[in-house]
Amino acid sequence: MTALFAADQGGHEQVVLCQDPATGLRAVIAIHSTALGPALGGTRFHAYPGAPRPEEAAVRDALALARGMSYKNALAGLAHGGGKAVIIGDPGRVKTEELLLAYGRFVASLGGRYVTACDVGTYVEDMDVVARACPWTTGRSPANGGAGDSSVLTAFGVLQGMRAAAQHRWGDAGLAGRTVGIAGVGKVGRLLAGHLVEAGARVVVTDVRADAVRRVLDEHPRVTAVADTDTLITTHGLDIYAPCALGGALDDRTVPLLTAGVVCGAANNQLAHPGVDDALAARGILYAPDYAVNSGGVIQVADELAGFDFARAKAKAAEIHATALEIFERAAAEGITPARAADRVAQARIAAAGRTPGAPAAPSA
Structure with missing residues (x-):
């Protein structure tokens, strides 16, 4: 202890x-x-x-x-x-x-x-x-003064992270014409697929649940599906890989198989162990740290404390784009991985606030 x-x-x-x-x-x-x-x-x-x-x-x-x-709350710019x-x-x-x-x-x-x-x-x-x-x-539910399903802004925030990664990697934040593979199309992955289709991306999905895949294909006929994650990550021409299911998606076995130039997804704890970020960097793959880009959900629920306003929360989640760019630029300037850069940005924001314990949150009336 x-x-x-x-x-x-x-x-x-x-x-x-x-x-x-x-x-x-x-x-x-x-x-x-x-x-x-x-x-x-x-x-x-x-x-x-x-x-x-x-x-x-x-x-x-x-x-x-x-x-x-x-770290997630610090990067999200929350007073928490x-x-x-x-x-x-x-x-x-x-x-x-x-x-x-x-x-x-x-x-x-x-x-x-x-x-x-x-x-x-x-x-x-x-x-x-x-x-x-x-x-x-x-x-909480909207009927009880809450924001309801937080996956809405989680998916929106991941999209902002992808746009930042595309801007850093290819010089253009647009996703039109990019091929994006989503592993896991539950609540967040399904909504992310819709955002990407709207943005003009080519979307390929997989999920262990056939019904989840079928729902996405029914909603978006342009989306295609593959049998499993191994097939997805080895797809020729894949630009962005989005792990949106379980943690540990990036490990010593999967990283050498990746064809995508960018990894940006909603899953928590994507790096199976310390050092996986180095393996990604060694292959020239840009990794968007998960806790930096999947913070839309916590932004959404944090807004409840002031009396939930969706437009206000969405505007806050849109700032994930700028935060991700800051992380990528710091990583490049300091010669470190984005995962380490994200930690340093979060640590700096916490340190700048001092060590005085925060005052209790004031619940909304």
Whole structure:
């Protein structure tokens, strides 16, 4: 646990272990930084299968995710630090209204230092329940004053990242005539495909779910599909590869196979391990750091705290284009990878804010 106090390993401000025997709740809330403002990050509901001690795995996950949120929120230009919560258990088996309300009471006890939202295993309807016990809850339904589905601006933000990557790589932010491969056409990937078709790109998709592929093809007859991700990433003439499914999409096996000159997608934690960014750079592939370009969703939910305004949130998400360009230009100027440049930009923004803990967020009326 000494890693909690080491800046190079975590440097987290606060970690809260939550337990409510009456509902079976076991949760971890990790606050990495409030230098920029109250910590904002989603609630993950996960069973951690196979872990001999799921509590330890949950703590590790919460710590890593909270630190990532500090960087994502900093790059997004939000007045928020980074935090994350993990509820331990299979949501399909143990999630109940009473458990979510108990969780909301724990979040509320922090007095606004942590603002929660959806993540893996939690949904808009869950946040509506949590909000009954905690005013510092985002990701709610429009009927409850929220923004609804955050994939809308996530997809829009990834599009801005692609435009920036195209501008840096080819000198033109236009995507017309470019071939873009999307791996994973769930909520975000499907919306991204629509944006790209509208922009005049040639779109190729794949997904492990045949129904997801069929829906995109029905909506956009110009889109084509391939059998699997390996086929997609080796497609001749592919300009941009967009991982929009699971993390770890870029690893020692896949990077040598890539035909695209740019990687820019919505998936979190795309680099399987440190050093993959170097492998991409060695092949001349421009990597758009995932947490820099997929921040449209957190921008969308953060806007709820001021009373959600879609136009205002979309304008903020449009700034992802300028942020991505800043990262690419810094990487080129300093001779480092975009992943390292993104970390440095985020660290500089956090440092510039000082180390004074942020004031609690003021919930909208």
